[in-house]
Amino acid sequence: AFHEYPVTQDYRISRRVLGVGINGKVVECENRVTSEKYALKVLRDTEKARREVELHVMASGHPHIVSIHDVYKNSYNGVDCLLVVMENMKGGELFARIQERGQKAFTEREAAGIVNEICSAVAHLHRMSIAHRDLKPENLLYCTTSGTAALKLTDFGFAKKTDESEPQGLKTACFTPYYCAPEVLGTEKYDKSCDLWSIGVIMYILLCGYPPFYSQHGQPMSPGMKAKIKSGQYTFPSPEWDCVSEAAKDLIRKLLRTEPTERITIEQTMEHKWISHYRKVPDTPLFTSSNLCDQKEQWTDMQDEMEATLASMRVGPENI
Numbered sequence: 473a474f475h476e477y478p479v480t481q482d483y484r485i486s487r488r489v490l491g492v493g494i495n496g497k498v499v500e501c502e503n504r505v506t507s508e509k510y511a512l513k514v515l516r517d518t519e520k521a522r523r524e525v526e527l528h529v530m531a532s533g534h535p536h537i538v539s540i541h542d543v544y545k546n547s548y549n550g551v552d553c554l555l556v557v558m559e560n561m562k563g564g565e566l567f568a569r570i571q572e573r574g575q576k577a578f579t580e581r582e583a584a585g586i587v588n589e590i591c592s593a594v595a596h597l598h599r600m601s602i603a604h605r606d607l608k609p610e611n612l613l614y615c616t617t618s619g620t621a622a623l624k625l626t627d628f629g630f631a632k633k634t635d636e637s638e639p640q641g642l643k644t645a646c647f648t649p650y651y652c653a654p655e656v657l658g659t660e661k662y663d664k665s666c667d668l669w670s671i672g673v674i675m676y677i678l679l680c681g682y683p684p685f686y687s688q689h690g691q692p693m694s695p696g697m698k699a700k701i702k703s704g705q706y707t708f709p710s711p712e713w714d715c716v717s718e719a720a721k722d723l724i725r726k727l728l729r730t731e732p733t734e735r736i737t738i739e740q741t742m743e744h745k746w747i748s749h750y751r752k753v754p755d756t757p758l759f760t761s762s763n764l765c766d767q768k769e770q771w772t773d774m775q776d777e778m779e780a781t782l783a784s785m786r787v788g789p790e791n792i
């Protein structure tokens with residue numbers, strides 16, 4: 473249930489904008505009693521916003537999910553809004569921190585530790601039949617600027633329940649299901665498999681500093697593209713990948729399978745030795761930090777491309 477009284481009664485809202493999400497803007501705010509700083513996400517009160525808040529509240533409390541502190545329903549000159557007060561992730565975004573690394577090289581073992589944190593957040597969501605569907609670097613934030621700060625996942629703007637609790641479009645259609653192809657009936661696999669693909673892309677970038685897939689530059693993703701990821705082939709180019717372990721490449725191959733039904737699940741990923749024994753992964757220095765810095769200007773292109781591919785993967789009866 474949401475507080476109906478004004479959020480300004482409990483928090484002083486600063487003008488500092490922390491970012492803009494799918495459904496709303498994020499600003500810094502301060503609790504009037506404790507002077508603690510929080511992040512405030514302002515959403516128009518729509519069906520979509522309700523779902524975002526509901527799923528984020530369900531997931532909140534896990535050590536690698538940004539926690540929700542309070543939710544308010546206020547209206548400003550006749551427009552109903554939902555205001556979500558979250559813990560303030562003062563450490564900023566995942567790749568910004570690796571870019572700012574400077575001299576001390578980023579190692580394969582550190583990459584494994586980060587992927588382990590992301591996987592435990594996704595495992596928590598998938599156990600609750602929630603698919604995040606917008607797992608991208610800019611939604612992975614650090615609690616504080618300290619080197620040991622926890623990495624947490626945020627922005628449930630595209631999250632969705634994958635069990636039958638929600639009418640899955642086609643499921644309600646009146647036809648004899650046994651003629652229906654599996655991939656149409658079980659969007660459950662699809663939605664969750666988007667998150668595994670995202671983990672694969674993030675893991676690839678962590679290990680070399682550039683993304684696995686490039687579309688022909690400037691070529692827009694064809695609109696209405698089916699769930700197939702316009703993946704093209706990816707490779708493990710020299711010299712960056714010569715020093716990366718076979719176990720890491722094995723896991724990437726299983727995460728980046730083009731066919732969603734052939735992609736590894738989050739449970740299988742957590743059992744993969746590169747994750748389950750991440751503390752034993754070789755502490756090999758990587759090219760990541762320098763490559764992330766060198767191709768800084770291509771960074772926004774990369775984010776746009778990942779965004780476009782995620783959009784094309786968010787298949788659902790409503791999107792087919």
Ligand SMILES: O=C(Nc1cc(-c2cc3c([nH]2)[C@]2(CCCNC2)CNC3=O)ccn1)c1cccc(C(F)(F)F)c1
Pocket residue numbers: 490491492493494498510511513538558559560561562563564565610611613626627628
């Ligand atoms: O982002 C910061 N604090 C923060 C931010 C969020 C947050 C929520 C959402 C987002 N951020 C984004 C912003 C645009 C990129 N995607 C994520 C869109 N969707 C969200 O739902 C949540 C909690 N604390 C922050 C605070 C202080 C300092 C710094 C920095 F490190 F940058 F100095 C960052």
